[in-house]
Amino acid sequence: MRRLPIDPFTQALLVTLALATVLPCRGPWAMAFDRVTDAAIALLFFLHGAKLSRAAVLHGMTHWRLHASVFACTFVLFPLLGLLLRPLMGVVLTPALTLGVLYVCTLPSTVQSSIAFTSMAGGNVPAAVVSASTSSLIGTVLTPLLVGLTVVTHSGGHGFSWHAVQDILTLLLLPFTAGHLLRPWIGGWVDRHRPLLRYTDQGTILLVVYTAFSAAVVEGLWKTTPPLALLATLGVDALLLALVMLVAWFGSGALGFARADRITMFFCGSKKSLATGVPMAKILFVALPGGLGGIVLPLMIFHQLQLMVCAVIARRFARNGDIASM
Template sequence: MILTVLVLGLVLPASGGAATVVHGLETAAIVLLFFLYGARMPTREVWDGLRSWRVQGSMLAATYVAFPVLGLLVQLLPDSVLAPDLRTGLLFLSVLPSTVQSSVVFTSIAHGDVAAAITGATVSNVTGVLLTPLLAGLLIGGTGGSSLAGSVPQILLQLLLPFAVGQVVQPWIGGWVRGHAHLTRITDRTTILLVAYASVSEASTSGAWDDVTLVVVLTLLVVCAVMLVAMLALTWTGGGRLGLGRPQRIALLMCGSKKSLATGLPMASVLFAPAVAASVALPVIAFHQLQLATCAVLARRLARTVE
């Protein structure tokens, strides 16, 4: 289904009023999803997730230490393999915060610790307001301001507020929501499909794919795949060495290996000149689609092993 909507976004991208409708549906699905997470999750589990310093610390270390190291290693590739602008885009990708929606959704599908995923991904995004511009300035240079601060109200209104409202009503409807798990499953998958279609559709209508050859795309996907596999292996094995339980390891796997497209695209338009921004944004788009497709398969496999 993810591959289908990716092709649909390339062939029939939403534009004008249709794009507005898609964006509205995506926002509504995200709000409903996080309300259901809050409504079904006992408050005790949320506090346990926040108190788990090993999980939270390892997520931050994966996002803002291990990933930037990978981004720096990519800079060693010669121009004949990958153009300098695309290498810069991969370095920029490496300092972005983790995703929130897809990290939590895949953690839920894989039967991981959803509370740890929500708190960890949120902490990653809030700290990213400061860390991403700082790291981008140190590693890339030439930054001219950041639009990350504008994402804070969006995080609060679309993610944390619905989750908090769900927590408030959880004593009354939590049992019913937990007894109808298919509601969350349907919302999980609908949200992922809407995010995938909206991101590809926006890239298609904005001209991000212009002047990009098949060889360039394939090379970029290979490099992104190597980075993704490295982070998946590091977070999974690292979680085991830290003594984390399986649900916490799944949360670390899903949150520590991802990067946010929603943060990356606006940031690229602010931090880089227009002539460079499209090339820098392309690795972010490619990695985002690759992480969605890969983690969808991983989440289902992990869920089957638990079941």
């Protein structure tokens, strides 16, 4: 496995998919995994709240034009592009994969990778910290509303429950707020044990992926998802990522941002969070016929795609290049 040209976490995701395909959890075991997963999700968002520095947020608010532009890419441009591409997706994707791509468009930005790529490329790291962290916080409220608009309006509401918004507040936003309020007492410990947060992120994602794909496999996911539809999902994800990256780079230039700020907008505005998206999908699409597998697949593909593309572009930026010269 170490010789494969993909990161260890992606390898773990592939192993989890294989395990859910061969040995899906059923009956009482599925109920038990659901309860464990809910507890892990609550812990995950509690730790994310404790990690968010209030001082960094207050300091970053002074650069409001940059943050507003990043949020516009994340929560306005992405959903609009998803809706514009929906007729194409309806032809080349299955209904579940189409909803999955629309769901990707509503998610907040990543935190760790946005900051890491911004730093690697020589961008404005403090601004990236604020934009990515605030995007994650806003997403716990805004993503369910955007999902409601896109899914209910354009898909007849299948699989989406407005009651799930209340569950989001209870399972995600409440632990996040509690963790942030307790940061003066536990923030130091969390900062010293950041690998713990990374492993909590990854462990929670693997748990949700296993339970989601187990249910989907039992419902016949692989029988209703042709291989060509998976390839088409990769193509649609790539098109979305390319369009947003181009708008973020050239739009930030038109707004007169300095190069470091343009890099921050480029990386923070084009990312979508797997760590937030997978747990949230478990709550938002609890009533989806056929399970969550088709919803989560486009997000997993987009996650790997954005990491590979951004790694190449960040190295290019670090050598004083830009997206126009690639």
